[in-house]
Amino acid sequence: MSITLTRTSQHPRSAEILSDEALAFIEELHHRFAGRRDELVAAREDRRKEASATGTLTFPPETAQVRDGDWQVAPAPAALQDRRVEITGPASPAKMAINALNSGAKVWLADLEDASTPTWENVLDAVANLSDAAHGTLAFTSAEGKEYSVRQDGKTAVVVVRPRGWHLPEEHVLVDGAEAVGALVDFGLHFFHNAAALTASGQGPFYYLPKMEHYLEARLWNEVFTFAQEYVGIPHGTVRATMLIETIPAAFQMEEFLYELRDHASGLNAGRWDYLFSIVKTFRDSTAGDFVLPDRGAVSMTAPFMRAYTELLVKSCHRRGAFAMGGMAAVIPDRKHPDVTAAAFAKVTDDKTREANDGFDGSWVAHPDLVPVCQEVFDSVLGSKPNQVDRLREEVQVSPEQLLDVASADGGVTESGLRMNLYVAVAYTAVWLSGNGAVAIHNLMEDAATAEISRTQIWQQVNQAVAARDTGNVITAELVQSVLAEEVERLRGEVNDPERFARFYEPAAALIGRLVSGRAEDYEDFLTLSAYRLLDQVNSLGQASPGAHTA
Ligand SMILES: CC(=O)SCCNC(=O)CCNC(=O)[C@H](O)C(C)(C)COP(=O)(O)OP(=O)(O)OC[C@H]1O[C@@H](n2cnc3c(N)ncnc32)[C@H](O)[C@@H]1OP(=O)(O)O
Numbered sequence: 200m201s202i203t204l205t206r207t208s209q210h211p212r213s214a215e216i217l218s219d220e221a222l223a224f225i226e227e228l229h230h231r232f233a234g235r236r237d238e239l240v241a242a243r244e245d246r247r248k249e250a251s252a253t254g255t256l257t258f259p260p261e262t263a264q265v266r267d268g269d270w271q272v273a274p275a276p277a278a279l280q281d282r283r284v285e286i287t288g289p290a291s292p293a294k295m296a297i298n299a300l301n302s303g304a305k306v307w308l309a310d311l312e313d314a315s316t317p318t319w320e321n322v323l324d325a326v327a328n329l330s331d332a333a334h335g336t337l338a339f340t341s342a343e344g345k346e347y348s349v350r351q352d353g354k355t356a357v358v359v360v361r362p363r364g365w366h367l368p369e370e371h372v373l374v375d376g377a378e379a380v381g382a383l384v385d386f387g388l389h390f391f392h393n394a395a396a397l398t399a400s401g402q403g404p405f406y407y408l409p410k411m412e413h414y415l416e417a418r419l420w421n422e423v424f425t426f427a428q429e430y431v432g433i434p435h436g437t438v439r440a441t442m443l444i445e446t447i448p449a450a451f452q453m454e455e456f457l458y459e460l461r462d463h464a465s466g467l468n469a470g471r472w473d474y475l476f477s478i479v480k481t482f483r484d485s486t487a488g489d490f491v492l493p494d495r496g497a498v499s500m501t502a503p504f505m506r507a508y509t510e511l512l513v514k515s516c517h518r519r520g521a522f523a524m525g526g527m528a529a530v531i532p533d534r535k536h537p538d539v540t541a542a543a544f545a546k547v548t549d550d551k552t553r554e555a556n557d558g559f560d561g562s563w564v565a566h567p568d569l570v571p572v573c574q575e576v577f578d579s580v581l582g583s584k585p586n587q588v589d590r591l592r593e594e595v596q597v598s599p600e601q602l603l604d605v606a607s608a609d610g611g612v613t614e615s616g617l618r619m620n621l622y623v624a625v626a627y628t629a630v631w632l633s634g635n636g637a638v639a640i641h642n643l644m645e646d647a648a649t650a651e652i653s654r655t656q657i658w659q660q661v662n663q664a665v666a667a668r669d670t671g672n673v674i675t676a677e678l679v680q681s682v683l684a685e686e687v688e689r690l691r692g693e694v695n696d697p698e699r700f701a702r703f704y705e706p707a708a709a710l711i712g713r714l715v716s717g718r719a720e721d722y723e724d725f726l727t728l729s730a731y732r733l734l735d736q737v738n739s740l741g742q743a744s745p746g747a748h749t750a
């Protein structure tokens with residue numbers, strides 16, 4: 200075998216998860232698909248440069264026949280007919296997995312992506328928990344002695360697993376000496392151990408596919424699924440995938456994505472946070488138009504360019520018999536503060552009401568207490584129907600100009616927004632380094648996607664020499680470094696734990712300080728690519744108890 204592991208895992212289930220048979224499957228996936236994945240990821244930057252230089256993107260001319268053609272995706276299996284509420288969250292620790300399964304949501308997006316730090320231990324623990332869930336053996340006892348078990352009334356959420364995006368490596372697995380592809384490791388381990396059991400149980404190997412930028416990347420996933428099904432001997436079309444439309448190039452290829460995966464597709468999701476990140480990233484250095492995004496907190500889903508995106512998504516899905524899934528309102532409840540919870544419920548109700556009225560078939564929530572809020576809204580619009588795929592929205596017409604009209608967003612850039620971005624980027628990155636990929640900061644859910652917006656906005660503001668509305672100051676690299684130093688001192692006081700601060704916050708601050716310089720050579724395509732290389736180093740003393748951020 201030419202597959203090797205670079206580190207011995209302490210996980211009690213590692214021998215079973217990383218069995219010779221499972222590793223042989225990962226190796227086979229790598230040999231067949233890693234080379235193409237490398238080419239597709241490498242091709243992104245040339246396209247980005249062209250979009251930035253021209254200030255535009257177009258619906259691809261070469262796929263006009265796909266858009267004009269008469270085709271539908273395969274009908275959704277029974278387990279995915281009603282997706283009105285989907286809870287998202289990491290599959291590790293087991294407690295969260297059980298809480299998600301028991302939450303009352305129809306679907307649980309089990310996340311190895313935006314909400315998860317891919318330490319090797321987290322990856323293995325997520326696969327172990329998902330395997331236990333698939334085989335009906337998942338249980339957990341907390342350090343305080345609280346026992347968790349999966350409800351047995353037939354109302355557990357259907358599991359849809361989100362592997363890492365195509366860009367991330369898995370450095371703990373080498374094939375022929377090269378790092379494995381994170382997405383293929385996550386998918387491969389989950390699929391190998393569970394596809395047959397899930398299929399037999401009436402669910403299935405269901406996936407969410409993140410961060411794709413081109414329909415050829417969707418084609419590659421289709422090839423992976425086709426091969427994987429043959430390998431374990433389950434029928435073609437058993438896998439179902441919901442693709443996130445969360446990059447700006449993907450918004451111009453929604454039907455193409457569905458077409459590529461038409462035997463396996465069950466829908467598209469409007470991943471709003473990565474979508475905003477992708478817009479800023481793609482046009483960060485553009486001088487061919489106004490692409491400076493207002494403060495992150497000022498951009499809402501009612502901004503015309505965001506409405507163009509969601510309206511087009513509903514129309515594209517329903518035309519092809521696919522589900523249109525709404526995104527994440529980042530406000531979260533706080534069980535200790537009823538006022539915070541009431542405000543979160545009101546905002547989530549507004550957000551889900553707009554989505555349900557626009558024709559979405561269901562939507563996401565980040566916290567179990569928000570499940571009934573989303574459910575009530577969709578119940579009131581769907582009535583006795585499981586979905587509203589029959590709402591075709593034929594009246595919707597969306598142009599490239601509307602999708603790219605970033606200047607249509609109200610609000611502007613402020614120095615207080617800059618300060619907030621720096622604080623969040625450092626705090627989130629520190630918590631991520633400690634092994635926790637989603638965290639509440641100031642009553643907002645922060646994850647990899649929201650942190651990416653924060654740090655990329657700063658880079659753009661420096662690069663474009665934006666003047667802050669509140670102070671009139673031009674945002675320069677020097678100003679950013681001085682505000683960063685202040686925010687780092689604030690965090691030091693709040694964390695109030697010198698060892699923890701030195702271990703996680705200082706490397707996080709150094710990384711963010713470099714990534715926001717506004718210089719081309721310091722821009723990194725994904726924050727998590729650089730942060731990933733720090734993970735083993737900061738956790739060399741053993742994985743810390745993954746932190747919350749306590750401000
Ligand atoms: C941009 C995107 O991609 S969005 C999708 C990716 N992001 C996510 O999935 C984020 C999911 N949400 C979360 O991780 C969490 O809700 C957080 C980090 C935001 C807040 O978590 P906490 O601070 O632990 O919230 P809180 O203390 O209120 O939790 C109360 C209980 O609900 C559980 N809980 C909270 N959120 C979730 C969740 N998403 N899934 C399962 N259980 C959850 C907690 O584990 C806790 O359980 P316990 O009472 O048994 O101890």
Ligand SMILES: O=CC(=O)O
Nearest residue numbers: 470471472473648
């Ligand atoms: O993955 C979802 C997003 O909003 O990003």
Ligand SMILES: [Mg+2]
Nearest residue numbers: 313470473648
């Ligand atoms: Mg995302």
